Amino acid sequence: MPRALITGVTGQDGSYLAEFLVAKGYEVFGLVRGQNNPRVPAVRRVAPAVRLLNGDLRDLPSLIGALDAAQPDEVYNLGAVSFVGMSWRQAELTSEITGIGVLRMLEAVQIHTHNDMGRIRFYQASSSEMFGKVREVPQNEATPFHPRSPYGVAKTFGHFMTVNYRESYGAYACSGILFNHESPRRGHEFVSRKVTRGVARIAAGLEDTISLGNLESRRDWGFAGDYVEAMWLMLQQDEPDDYVVATGVTHSVRDLLDIAFNRVGIRDWARHVAQDPGLLRPAEVDLLVGDASKARSRLGWKPRVDFRTLIESMVDADLAATEREARSRRRVIS
Ligand code: NAP
Ligand code: G4F
Numbered sequence: 490m491p492r493a494l495i496t497g498v499t500g501q502d503g504s505y506l507a508e509f510l511v512a513k514g515y516e517v518f519g520l521v522r523g524q525n526n527p528r529v530p531a532v533r534r535v536a537p538a539v540r541l542l543n544g545d546l547r548d549l550p551s552l553i554g555a556l557d558a559a560q561p562d563e564v565y566n567l568g569a570v571s572f573v574g575m576s577w578r579q580a581e582l583t584s585e586i587t588g589i590g591v592l593r594m595l596e597a598v599q600i601h602t603h604n605d606m607g608r609i610r611f612y613q614a615s616s617s618e619m620f621g622k623v624r625e626v627p628q629n630e631a632t633p634f635h636p637r638s639p640y641g642v643a644k645t646f647g648h649f650m651t652v653n654y655r656e657s658y659g660a661y662a663c664s665g666i667l668f669n670h671e672s673p674r675r676g677h678e679f680v681s682r683k684v685t686r687g688v689a690r691i692a693a694g695l696e697d698t699i700s701l702g703n704l705e706s707r708r709d710w711g712f713a714g715d716y717v718e719a720m721w722l723m724l725q726q727d728e729p730d731d732y733v734v735a736t737g738v739t740h741s742v743r744d745l746l747d748i749a750f751n752r753v754g755i756r757d758w759a760r761h762v763a764q765d766p767g768l769l770r771p772a773e774v775d776l777l778v779g780d781a782s783k784a785r786s787r788l789g790w791k792p793r794v795d796f797r798t799l800i801e802s803m804v805d806a807d808l809a810a811t812e813r814e815a816r817s818r819r820r821v822i823s
Contacts, residue, residue, distance in 0.1 A: 670711045
């Protein structure tokens with residue numbers, strides 16, 4: 490039975506990856522931070538077989554301890570402060586966890602394996618946010634980076650550290666440069682979920698408006714369930730390498746609003762959307778669209794869920810959640 494350790498198991502990708510690896514017959518360990526993490530019950534619900542270990546990407550001994558306990562064949566480093574908008578307000582913390590945390594995890598593998606790093610296959614969750622002010626369209630593995638946020642800068646540090654440990658110590662370390670991927674498990678702070686949840690609440694008469702920032706920015710949005718398969722495929726190759734994972738199709742935040750509001754029969758959504766200058770970012774990434782030809786040809790990976798299907802499924806899930814919430818409120822009142 491292969492063994493895997495996932496950092497960030499309580500996040501969106503961590504939960505899909507845990508489910509995926511359990512279904513593949515892995516013994517899965519998940520790193521959880523904090524003494525009473527409120528997201529643990531959700532992990533237990535979707536992947537009850539996962540064994541949870543305490544640890545924090547700010548604390549090297551805890552990472553070594555987790556590796557010693559899990560004895561993994563594969564490590565997926567997904568833990569991060571992942572919300573770009575917050576990274577300007579907490580630049581130091583973001584650098585500490587999203588950037589230096591990668592170095593700490595690589596060091597922990599080095600120590601745990603007694604300098605025989607090739608024994609463990611290591612996946613680093615890099616990001617299209619590293620392309621930032623893009624130098625070419627679409628972006629591929631050779632496109633230069635120009636990050637536009639403290640988050641993007643921290644991810645670029647983690648990316649090159651991963652490459653460096655591969656080149657310096659023979660680590661089997663891969664960096665997945667993943668473009669935006671979403672799902673009904675996405676955090677409420679990200680624009681896709683903020684919109685689908687807001688639309689569901691407006692349809693239920695609970696709210697009237699969604700406050701948003703820049704409606705013109707464009708992203709290459711895919712489905713998280715498809716993207717965790719690409720992470721796993723990267724670690725099954727003969728040689729470690731870096732891969733862009735994307736759909737190759739870009740949409741604006743306006744397109745997202747069109748599809749989400751249409752799903753509940755609202756065509757003229759402008760009266761339900763307030764533009765809040767406070768939500769504009771100090772520096773924006775205007776356009777992301779990825780070229781995943783390398784992942785397609787070498788890994789045999791391709792996305793299965795298109796943008797419309799993804800957003801409609803998120804609206805449907807949020808409508809169901811809103812209905813459940815309303816039912817339980819009615820029960821309390823009666
Ligand atoms: P997410 O839902 O925000 O999950 C982040 C995870 O990191 C959570 O489990 C969180 O745990 C954990 N974490 C935060 N600080 C930590 C610390 N100090 N020590 C250990 N764990 C810590 O993010 P996601 O969307 O699943 O993304 C997974 C990874 O892929 C992240 O590294 C993200 O930056 C990267 N990425 C995501 C996308 C995307 O579109 N989703 C695209 C490219 C790259 P808590 O429960 O304790 O908060
Ligand atoms: O959903 P977002 O916050 O995602 P963003 O910044 O692209 O980052 C996500 O994808 C990255 C991969 O490229 C990951 F590495 C990262 O961890 C994260 O998962 O914002 C998307 C776009 C931005 O241009 C933002 O300015 O939507 C725009 N937007 C407009 N109004 C908004 C809002 N974003 C958020 N979060 N909230 C708004 O109200």
